[in-house]
Amino acid sequence: MPRITFLPQEITIDIDRETDLLTVAEQAGVEISAPCGTNGTCGKCIVRIASGMLHTHDTGMLSPAAVKAGYVHACKSKTADVDVTIVIPERLSKKGKFADSSEDIKKINPELLPEIWQIQPLVKKYHLIVPSAQPEDGLSDLDRFTNSVKAELGEKSVVVPLSIMRHLAQILRKDQGKVTLTTASFENHHQIITVNPGNEIKANYGLAVDIGTTTVSVQLTSLFDAEIKTVETSYNQQIKCGLDVISRINYAQRPERLQELKTRILDTINLLIESIVKTQNLDSSDITNMVCSGNTTMIHLLLGLPPEQIRLAPYTPTLLNSPYFTADDIGINIHPITPIHISPAIGSYVGGDITAGLLCTDIITDSEELSLFIDIGTNGELVLGNCDFITTCACSAGPAFEGGGIKKGMRAAVGAIEKVTVDPSTGIPEIQTIGDVPPTGICGSGMISLLSTLLKTGWIDSAGKLDRTRPSSAIEVKGRQAFYKLSSPDQELIMVSESEIENIIRAKAAIYSACALMLEQVGLSFDELNTIYIAGGFGHFLNLEDAITIGLLPDQPREKFQYIGNASLTGSYMVLVSADHRKKQKELAQRMTYIDLSTETGYMDQYTAALFLPHTELSQFPSVLLP
Amino acid sequence: MPRITFLPQEITIDIDRETDLLTVAEQAGVEISAPCGTNGTCGKCIVRIASGMLHTHDTGMLSPAAVKAGYVHACKSKTADVDVTIVIPERLSKKGKFADSSEDIKKINPELLPEIWQIQPLVKKYHLIVPSAQPEDGLSDLDRFTNSVKAELGEKSVVVPLSIMRHLAQILRKDQGKVTLTTASFENHHQIITVNPGNEIKANYGLAVDIGTTTVSVQLTSLFDAEIKTVETSYNQQIKCGLDVISRINYAQRPERLQELKTRILDTINLLIESIVKTQNLDSSDITNMVCSGNTTMIHLLLGLPPEQIRLAPYTPTLLNSPYFTADDIGINIHPITPIHISPAIGSYVGGDITAGLLCTDIITDSEELSLFIDIGTNGELVLGNCDFITTCACSAGPAFEGGGIKKGMRAAVGAIEKVTVDPSTGIPEIQTIGDVPPTGICGSGMISLLSTLLKTGWIDSAGKLDRTRPSSAIEVKGRQAFYKLSSPDQELIMVSESEIENIIRAKAAIYSACALMLEQVGLSFDELNTIYIAGGFGHFLNLEDAITIGLLPDQPREKFQYIGNASLTGSYMVLVSADHRKKQKELAQRMTYIDLSTETGYMDQYTAALFLPHTELSQFPSVLLP
Secondary structure (H helix, E strand, O other): OOEEEEEOOOEEEEOOOOOEHHHHHHHHOOOOOOOOOOOOOOOOOEEEEEEEEEEEOOOOOOOHHHHHOOEEEHHHEEEEEEEEEEEOOOOHHHOOOOOHHHHHHHHOOHHHOOOHHHEOOOEEEEEEEOOOOOOOOOOOHHHHHHHHHHHHHOOOEEEOOHHHHHHHHHHHHHOOOEEEEEEEEOOOEEEEEEEEEOOOOOOOEEEEEEEOOOEEEEEEEEOOOOOEEEEEEEEOHHHHHOOOHHHHHHHOOOHHHHHHHHHHHHHHHHHHHHHHHHHOOOOHHHEEEEEEEEOHHHHHHHHOOOOHHHOOOOOOOOOOOOOOEEHHHHOOOOOOOOEEEEOOOOEOOEOHHHHHHHHHOHHHOOOOOOEEEEEEOOEEEEEEEOOOOEEEEEEEOOHHHHOOOOOOEOOOOOOEEEEEEEOOOOOOEEEEEOOOOOOOEEOHHHHHHHHHHHHHOOOEOOOOOEOOOOOOOOEEEEOOEEEEEOOOOOOOOOEEEHHHHHHHHHHHHHHHHHHHHHHHHOOOOHHHOOEEEEEEOOOOOOOHHHHHHOOOOOOOOHHHEEEEEOHHHHHHHHHHHEHHHHHHHHHHHHHOEEOOHHHOOOHHHHHHHOOOOOOOOHHHOOOOOOO | OOEEEEEOOOEEEEOOOOOEHHHHHHHHOOOOOOOOOOOOOOOOOEEEEEEEEEEEOOOOOOOHHHHHOOEEEHHHEEEEEEEEEEEOOOOHHHOOOOOHHHHHHHHOOHHHOOOHHHEOOOEEEEEEEOOOOOOOOOOOHHHHHHHHHHHHHOOOEEEOOHHHHHHHHHHHHHOOOEEEEEEEEOOOEEEEEEEEEOOOOOOOEEEEEEEOOOEEEEEEEEOOOOOEEEEEEEEOHHHHHOOOHHHHHHHOOOHHHHHHHHHHHHHHHHHHHHHHHHHOOOOHHHEEEEEEEEOHHHHHHHHOOOOHHHOOOOOOOOOOOOOOEEHHHHOOOOOOOOEEEEOOOOOOOOOHHHHHHHHHOHHHOOOOOOEEEEEEOOEEEEEEEOOOOEEEEEEEOOHHHHOOOOOOEOOOOOOEEEEEEEOOOOOOEEEEEOOOOOOOEEOHHHHHHHHHHHHHOOOEOOOOOEOOOOOOOOEEEEOOEEEEEOOOOOOOOOEEEHHHHHHHHHHHHHHHHHHHHHHHHOOOOHHHOOEEEEEEOOOOOOOHHHHHHOOOOOOOOHHHEEEEEOHHHHHHHHHHHEHHHHHHHHHHHHHEEEOOHHHOOOHHHHHHHOOOOOOOOHHHOOOOOOO
């Protein structure tokens, strides 16, 4: 009479004959859901055999690697005549082990994240035992090694770099043939990246990298268990060469300046890696994989590709789908021969940050409900779709929402003003900073909060002009321009000018009008949207009411909105750890239709109408009540 | 009534209905042989359609590239209802265009050489027109480029190096999309090596390289038409680190010395390339392919692989079948990203020089007649076989036959004594030098000639000792050793010592006894051999009678012997220009059985018996009449 044990519940049940595993679980009081009705398609009932065996007649959606690791669909398995221990996998997102600094992943619907059984990075470590050399078998060291690799990883050609071959004789003879290898498995071949004596499969790390026009984030993950270790962010050093993609493209026209831009983004990334490696006590060669997502221009500059054609009709970049280059080819300071995954782009102005970011939304599921995805960065990118269609477009918002182009602007880091409340009568602000420290600048969400409170208290008008008719110690007029002072006299002086307020208005108008036009083009309205995903570098905080008040976001029921943070980075993490998500991203890129707003006649009208707070047509913002 | 024209004969014939092409040729009096009886397997009847068309129902043994170029089997083709011009291809070997310095190829049976329709180097140049960028087709420059490559070269993935991608936008827009590409086509992908605007497909060169323990030869070939341009030879700079492979392996035990050996062979090859590039007025990056053949130790040293295990039981080298590395990986100064073909090795002491050299013999044909292949170098390698079996073994001859280990020894170059006649009564030599210039040294064939004439005139005995009983001005005795003087008093002093004569005796004994033992092992004798191929660095001259007189070669009917020169280099040339020969070489390597003589009990007896001139058992040399 076989005994079935369920972990982590530690519930054991004895059964007397071959029984469906779902039935056994039900009898044992262990919950295993199977919403697809035992079709093997939803993946919700996947469990792992820790010891013993089951009769499984169909591996369903499981990869060969997952099957090898003992994962089965409970709905496709029956008990056998032996004891078995079954582990119900926890969701990755429930493990609660993510680093504090990578809160963004918790904003994502857990169902979208890779399951534990899907963890399959492109580059993995394996432990192998290579048989010793035998007389007259006609096999070289390389033959014995590649035969062992094929036996373990599958029959594909094995590519061993010459640098490794130079130590192979020694490595294979050091620890009785026991070796740890790091391998990237591609469609037609296994690329060997490292071979070392002994067993060290846990020391394998990967990076998810989001390259924004203004900010760059690098996140470290253990590829052994998909646990996020840390994330670091800094400004893109290219900012000195231009604030938005168009000015960078113009700057790159001379070859030495293209080279400079390449060096600047490599320096930005490599400094972040250096810092991570130091704080995590790693060697940079322990990092054997990297997923890089960024807009099309950023990727061109990273690779040293001239971006000129991106801004010239017919707007054809050198590449959209990047092949795998090695870290050494690109100049990234991790293991030199490891392949870098660059998220595929859709067009000249919708890049891999979007195909990564969309992995954080229901647009990639088989839902028919309509979603809008808005990534608010220096470029604003929009995606509208459901399981039937996906359209996308881009607009230029400028760097204002990331603290760029504003004298006292800064990223959402400690010291940034992120919330402002203005006293209706005196016009004097009350501020809140990240980390509750004296202010050193103002971030994007702070600017949105500021404009919203100034508008609601009547201290600015619909055009963004400060009220000069009422005296306030916070308002200072210099020549033709007025300034709004955010700091108290004992603090570092932080002022925002009317022209900086105009920057924000232009940015929000660009995004809102692009959303409106894209919906108009497919004959839909904001009301028909089920979910509006907001992604972008606002840090921990974006006040929805404020964003609607200034007309950045549409005046829709608040429950429709979902803020998902740096979705490009989170999506890159998914692509880093999961083969299924790499596949999904590729399919997604093929399904998307790119709309060029600049050639659409209605866009300028929509944009001009949106250059007011909240909008020329107040009827579009019924819930915004102004004084 | 279609008109059929045959070229180069310029014979035209009108026919009134669909007719077999072989019949038409017969009627026209044009000879096309078809020994396989119209089976399409011998390839002898292959012709090229220059204009018009034929009905061809089977492409037989032709590669897709050859079919595309218009080649057909005459035996599989009928005339159609249109005029057609047929070109009967000349054999490569009949073109008579080979450089003077590469005479070796003329020693080979022309039937073994690649036919013109087989010319298919691994790396080829192609002319392409890539369509210009179109609005909203969703294609990047890279997409359009790879689509064009696939349309031209076949549906495989296209690998474009980042360094090329950086110029792709400019290249594709420079000459209306007209580009010349250099591509290596592998099983699963096309590797792009260069892309340039315009049409430059003729400027494509390759190298065949023979890396010997003592000498290194580099031959330049146009890959456009397989024409050999030049060959240059020099001593292997590794000689300073040891004269034979065992001493090199011992030298390489310290890592810095392995590095030194690698640098020395790279310097040797790169200096030869530099010289060729200069005299041929090329740029080193015009050379986009290389085939390298050498013994297993030489290849290990070239690649920087520790050779230690080659001389330690169970004699397992790091590699036998080398994958393709790039020129840059290895350190060869030709186009850096081009793949290098290294001829496959059979065992620790039978290397790629043999799998290349065998391509010059009937052993690779479907003949049942037995052949013996003897490659006389610092290592002697032997191959015995026919269409049914191939066995191979190696013996250490030392560098004496290449002028090494002999004070006044030299390569077969201008100034080398290559023939000696000794006056029976005075013992005074008459010498002949290469180039008829005053002698500067003596080469291998000169040493063989010297020993033969000294033996026949009685001036040395069977043990190789000079006759001290008769006075001769050519003999000088210093202490316990006698010397034989080859130069006249007005010339540079050239003497050969008795211990140097012993070196030659040991070398010839090693080779002869290995031949005898290998035959004995398969139950055969010298009499059963149909052909004895002699390969090696003897230059233009090896006197068969002399070689038999000293017992280097067996006393067999002279017509059985065929001297094929540097077969490793000629075979490398074939592999360089022909895909069929690359395939043949690979199959050959898989068919060969390696015999380790050092473990055979009879070898020492055979060797000791051969340490006399010509041999202890004179009955084995009935035609050698001694005084």
